[in-house]
Amino acid sequence: MPDWLQIDETLLAWLAAASTLAFVGSLLAIPWLVVRIPPDYFARGRHRPPPWADRHPLVRLLLHVGKNALGALFVLAGVAMLVLPGQGILTIVVGILLLDFPGKRELERRILARPTILQSINWLRQRKGVAPLVVDD
Numbered sequence: 001m002p003d004w005l006q007i008d009e010t011l012l013a014w015l016a017a018a019s020t021l022a023f024v025g026s027l028l029a030i031p032w033l034v035v036r037i038p039p040d041y042f043a044r045g046r047h048r049p050p051p052w053a054d055r056h057p058l059v060r061l062l063l064h065v066g067k068n069a070l071g072a073l074f075v076l077a078g079v080a081m082l083v084l085p086g087q088g089i090l091t092i093v094v095g096i097l098l099l100d101f102p103g104k105r106e107l108e109r110r111i112l113a114r115p116t117i118l119q120s121i122n123w124l125r126q127r128k129g130v131a132p133l134v135v136d137d
Contacts, residue, residue, distance in 0.1 A: 019084045022077065026087055034124050039131040042109050064100070071098030109135060
């Protein structure tokens with residue numbers, strides 16, 4: 001076997017541990033995040049400034065860059081998880097949701113407007129006693 005194909009066992013163990021941690025983290029974080037979305041967040045015409053909009057411009061820039069860097073990291077980790085253990089597709093979706101790009105809001109709305117996705121999210125919200133999401137088609 002060529003040397004470049006051999007994987008360091010320590011690296012493989014760290015990747016497996018990180019993937020397992022991401023899997024467990026997503027199982028805990030996704031429901032927690034879903035119930036904290038305002039019910040009208042995806043309604044048309046509702047535009048809400050980011051929570052850091054009133055901060056110093058340098059702080060806003062750093063937070064914006066940090067959020068996008070974290071999103072890119074999630075996308076890359078998700079791609080890696082497609083071949084490693086873990087929830088690759090879910091991690092990629094979370095990464096895309098963190099990234100800023102033109103048309104992102106409409107893409108989010110179209111994904112959530114799918115009946116099975118919206119029903120699943122609203123089922124989670126109902127279990128926690130939170131109002132269902134309102135998504136305009």
